[in-house]
Amino acid sequence: xxxxxxxxxxxxxxxxxxxxxxxxxxxxxxxxxxxxxxxxxxxxxxxxxxxxxxxxxxxxxxxxxxxxxxxxxxxxxxxxxxxxxxxxxxxxxxxxxxxxxxxxxxxxxxxxxxxxxxxxxxxxxxxxxxxxxxxxxxxxxxxxxxxxxxxxxxxxxxxxxxxxxxxxxxxxxxxxxxxxxxxxxxxxxxxxxxxxxxxxxxxxxxxxxxxxxxxxxxxxxxxxxxxxxxxxxxxxxxxxxxxxxxxxxxxxxxxxxxxxxxxxxxxxxxxxxxxxxxxxxxxxxxxxxxxxxxxxxxxxxxxxxxxxxxxxxxxxxxxxxxxxxxxxxxxxxxxxxxxxxxxxxxxxxxxxxxxxxxxxxxxxxxxxxxxxxxxxxxxxxxxxxxxxxxxxxxxxxxxxxxxxxxxxxxxxxxxxxxxxxxxxxxxxxxxxxxxxxx
Ligand code: GLY
Ligand code: MN
Ligand code: MN
Numbered sequence: 001x002x003x004x005x006x007x008x009x010x011x012x013x014x015x016x017x018x019x020x021x022x023x024x025x026x027x028x029x030x031x032x033x034x035x036x037x038x039x040x041x042x043x044x045x046x047x048x049x050x051x052x053x054x055x056x057x058x059x060x061x062x063x064x065x066x067x068x069x070x071x072x073x074x075x076x077x078x079x080x081x082x083x084x085x086x087x088x089x090x091x092x093x094x095x096x097x098x099x100x101x102x103x104x105x106x107x108x109x110x111x112x113x114x115x116x117x118x119x120x121x122x123x124x125x126x127x128x129x130x131x132x133x134x135x136x137x138x139x140x141x142x143x144x145x146x147x148x149x150x151x152x153x154x155x156x157x158x159x160x161x162x163x164x165x166x167x168x169x170x171x172x173x174x175x176x177x178x179x180x181x182x183x184x185x186x187x188x189x190x191x192x193x194x195x196x197x198x199x200x201x202x203x204x205x206x207x208x209x210x211x212x213x214x215x216x217x218x219x220x221x222x223x224x225x226x227x228x229x230x231x232x233x234x235x236x237x238x239x240x241x242x243x244x245x246x247x248x249x250x251x252x253x254x255x256x257x258x259x260x261x262x263x264x265x266x267x268x269x270x271x272x273x274x275x276x277x278x279x280x281x282x283x284x285x286x287x288x289x290x291x292x293x294x295x296x297x298x299x300x301x302x303x304x305x306x307x308x309x310x311x312x313x314x315x316x317x318x319x320x321x322x323x324x325x326x327x328x329x330x331x332x333x334x335x336x337x338x339x340x341x342x343x344x345x346x347x348x349x350x351x352x353x354x355x356x357x358x359x360x361x362x363x364x365x366x367x368x369x370x371x372x373x374x375x376x377x378x379x380x381x382x383x384x385x386x387x388x389x390x391x392x393x394x395x396x397x398x399x400x401x402x403x404x405x406x407x408x409x410x411x412x413x414x415x416x417x418x419x420x421x422x423x424x425x426x427x428x429x430x431x432x433x434x435x436x437x438x
Contacts, residue, residue: 005167006099012164013078013103016060021074023153030123032150033140034060035115035131036068050209053250054129055340056154061100062249067131069115070104073123080104081115126150152354155345159337160375166424168251169338169377170433173422175246176253177437179204183217184259187240193217194231196240204246212252212342216243223258223415224385226332238264239272239414245342252342254379255434256420267310267407268414274306275384279419282334282380286423286430292347292368292378293360296334299382300326307384312411315402323399324362328390333359333366335379338422343367347378376425377433385416 024032037054041047051066060070061080071079084092095101095108109115116138118125126144127135128151135145161169182203186196196217201208208214218228219237243256260269282299304317304326312329313320320326337344347368350357357369368378386408394400421434 005164008162008164008167009100010103012162013060013100015162017072017078019157020072020154023150023157024072024074024126026153027126027147027150028124029126029144029150030073031120031125032072033118033120033125033127033129033135033138034070034072035127035129035134036063037066037130039066052341055158055345056128056151058250058340059154059158061104063098063100067112067115069118071118071120077105078103080106082106082108083110083112083115084108085110128154148354152349153352156349156352158339158344159346159349159370160373161339161377161424162375165251165339166377166433168249169253169422169424171248172246172251172253173255173433173437175204175248176244176255177434179244179246180242180255180257180438183240183242183244184257187237187242187259188261190236192231192233192235193219193222193237194233195235196242197231200242200244206246210247212245212247212254216241216256218242218415221413221415223417224387224412226383226385236263237261239268241415241418243418243420250340252338252340253422253434254338254342254420255422255438256381256418257438258417258419260414264414265411268411271306271310271384271411272417274309275303275382275417276419278302278306279380279382279421280435282382283421283423283430283432286372286380286425288372288374288425288427290372292334292370292372293363293366295372295380296363296366296368297321297360299334300330303330303382303384311404311407313402314404320402323402325394325399325402327362328387328394329384330382331365331385331387331390332381332383333363333368335381335420336367338377338379344377346370372425374425374427377422378425379420379422381418381420383416383418385418386412386414387416388412 034057036057039048039051067083069081116134125140127140132145179200182199183196186199214229218241220239222228223241240259245253300321301317304320307313337347348356359366423430
């Protein structure tokens with residue numbers, strides 16, 4: 001990252017310093033220690049899942065790997081201790097000269113113990129991370145580990161993306177779009193779920209472990225399993241639902257497309273086209289000041305209207321939503337904050353101090369209940385699926401006549417539709433980060 005990118009990063013760090021100093025002052029601390037975290041090891045095993053750095057650490061610096069320590073104090077240059085042991089089991093690549101190095105008082109140590117020599121005696125210190133035994137041994141009392149009031153303030157700030165973060169996310173969109181285009185081409189040529197997965201990985205030029213989440217690649221009926229991660233070998237699916245992202249400098253994209261081949265039922269194809277159009281209409285409604293749950297409710301009504309047009313529901317969208325008849329088709333939230341984590345923090349916060357806004361009772365899975373504001377980045381991902389376990393109670397329910405069950409049974413083999421874009425909230429509306437690419 002050179003030139004303008006470098007100055008964007010310097011601004012990002014200056015903003016982190018400001019917001020962290022304010023949060024420390026409000027919570028009565030003199031210093032904050034963050035660590036990148038410890039790897040998780042499976043029970044009675046020596047194997048680990050892919051390592052994800054502590055999000056609060058990654059908010060400061062895109063230094064990969066476990067056990068690094070960052071010490072933050074008001075008015076002082078952030079002190080970053082990189083753990084770089086001599087090791088012949090795993091590669092310990094030299095740091096080189098990353099674009100961010102000058103923004104830190106940077107030190108390299110050979111052991112984790114050395115990284116925890118904090119030099120903060122007599123200070124009121126908070127620790128955020130999962131290495132609590134090390135923090136305790138370093139003299140930070142347990143009551144100051146992950147203090148809720150401080151974490152809430154930092155989570156709140158993570159919702160407002162700096163220009164540096166948006167630039168990282170733009171790049172993550174570009175990379176994921178290479179994968180999505182390769183996946184579409186493979187699907188058009190009859191590739192299996194497994195082959196599409198491999199085509200995606202080859203195009204984004206990384207390993208599966210480096211993706212923000214496991215790819216969701218379902219042909220036909222598997223599209224109705226929201227987090228389907230099977231990878232079947234059968235070819236020639238008629239529908240492809242692909243939900244896959246990428247990372248750049250720790251920041252994620254999270255994109256879903258649903259494609260059909262000509263062998264797919266024309267009524268299901270109409271549903272896919274209608275979902276794509278209504279997803280764009282939902283993006284157009286994004287504006288600062290709007291509570292995100294209002295957008296979620298609008299999605300239910302629009303999906304209800306589309307199901308009415310296609311003939312699945314015999315009543316209009318608003319009536320269907322009021323009667324709870326859109327939920328079996330759209331059983332997840334419209335979207336979530338996106339950033340360092342694919343389901344980023346702070347989506348249900350009412351205020352910086354940690355008050356929460358619960359999701360509406362009819363939509364317990366909605367992750368974003370916060371008011372929409374400039375600089376937030378979130379997904380808009382309406383879905384419409386044929387999920388028998390959710391439809392079954394309605395087959396003999398009081399409103400059974402509102403559904404065309406024959407049509408539902410005929411369309412069920414095509415699974416479902418989800419269209420997911422990532423949007424940045426601007427002063428007067430939004431910028432769609434995904435659509436320019438795919
Ligand atoms: N890829 C997971 C999600 O869309 O939330
Ligand atoms: Mn998502
Ligand atoms: Mn997704």
